[in-house]
Amino acid sequence: MSRRYLWLLLLLWVACFSAYSVPTAVNTSTSRHLALGNPSNAVADPAQPNNYLIEREAYALAYQRDSGIARWVSWHLTLTDFSPAQTDRYSGNFIVDPTISALGWPYATHSDYTNTGYDRGHLTPSGDRLSSDLVQRETFYLANIVPQAPDNNQGPWRLLEEHTRNRVRAGNEAYVIGGTIGSNGTIGNGKIVVPAELWKVVVVLPEGDNDLARITAETEVVAVIMPNINGLSNDYTEYRSSIACIEQRTGLDLLSNVAPEIQAALAGPHCSTNPQKIFLPLVIGQAEGTNESTPTPIPPTPTPTPIPPAVRITYIEYNPPGDDVVGEYVRIVNEGTTPVDLTDWILRDEAGATFVFPFSVVPAGGRVQVWTGSGINTNEHLYWGRNQAVWNNTDQDGDGDRDTAFLIDRNGNVISTYRY
Template identity: 30%
Template sequence: MSIIRHKHFFLSYSEEHEQAEWAAYYLTAQSQTQRHCYDRPYFRQDPLVDTESAHWRNYKDTGYDKGHLVPAADMRFSEEAYNETFFTSNVSPQNKAFNAGVWNRLEQKVRYWADKYSALFVVTGGILEDDLITIGEEEVSVPEYFFKIVVRVQNDSLVMIPFLIPNAESDAPLYTFATTIDTIEQITGINFNQKLVERIEEKIKKELSYKEWSFS
């Protein structure tokens, strides 16, 4: 895995699966007040990935969307930031109904939380494991599940809500996909506490705390 640091987000690229194992960024209420409309660019390979990120042609005629990990809609405060989200290192094969449905609902909820709580730290990725089906000549893995971890500060402590959602159509309420950080760490083998968050109290790490978040 190689850590790629763009100006507005960073990610860990998996050459084996030809996509990021996770991508992370900050989202603030202030950035959401500066939303602009930019022309949608073409997807292009990430110049910072030494092994070259997968080409967009791998997705052609597969029935899968090029699903953003860092949403383009979260980066409308800057054309540079918006365009960065169209590197192919920032996309993963997503079921069309999933991408346009439950995943889109979660992305909208994250923007709502950014407005409500002022600032968030967000980590997103597909569950990359052995024996996944693949698409394209470069054999881009198709995750069966996607995760999103949303972190905010409350009373000088960090509160997080992790989600684990099947890569399939669903009308279920978002809170039903809330899980624990331990579950995400066990499935992915990634220690997010160590890698991405400097300090998380043990009680926050262990508890299922979706009731701390507003879903209305």
């Protein structure tokens, strides 16, 4: 047999072997959403159905076929992602995920959530993705949605989303990772697990380049674990946790691309043995001085500061004609000689109903009114978006239907109170 003929047989054998061999999935992602790491080393390999990587313009996520929800979703947030808005919020039904349906796996539908008592809760918020119709619609794909208790979704979870956007408006960018823990049963005829808890980690950096190299032991980090139940406080700081605790609970490696010594500095302590214990400052940084046996107290009613403020509450319309929700408002006036930035300040009543100010600067001598109902925010008018009244209506028989408003700055100082 000639040498040339042997070479031809060898080439034919290699070609046949290559045609029938199964390629190994390799994670070579360049997605900006995974710059800090792929928390579970997810890959787009159908042979790994419970750690399946989906990468989109809006986010990256690890999908779990057997639970019908994401294990985690990760996204990068800059100001151009949501402001100024280039598109309107999508208003149609939530969308069957095209990747999941194309794989032939069971998939969630809009109607699976109907009349279940759970919201269709976004992991990547639609409010973070207003740069195009495509990325807005991608946030409504049902792989990005989990069954969420209304008081969780519309309360502290939403307020943390607003806080994150406010930090970006202040000249920062953010890397956000959110996900699920455990099970409170299922919906959709067993297709979709209702998570027992939801968690989130927010890493905040000043705007710049080479983000991974700019993360230090002093970098601002917010970490929370929230029970997926009703009856929660609106104050998301009550559910603060640590990266180490979330990793302990989930088995994930949340900042795997960050230098190990920086990861260790940002991780904070492991989970407390008492899941109700609050043990970590909201902004972790180096997590110095934290001690899981020494809870950080959160007073139920703040005490006013003795310093006369330039900004104060001057009036509450607590009993307007017509619908209270539509007509209620609180007037706040800046009596100083310089503008005051109210971003991330809090307005609350005695019962704990809490409004977190979006980006808002009140000029010297100016004022802003916080309305209880819904509307479009302007420089002088902000809207709480509630469907229930906040401020008690006083009566004439002296039985004590009064209320007190507290205006609290971003450092927790009570700047003004108004009793009526």
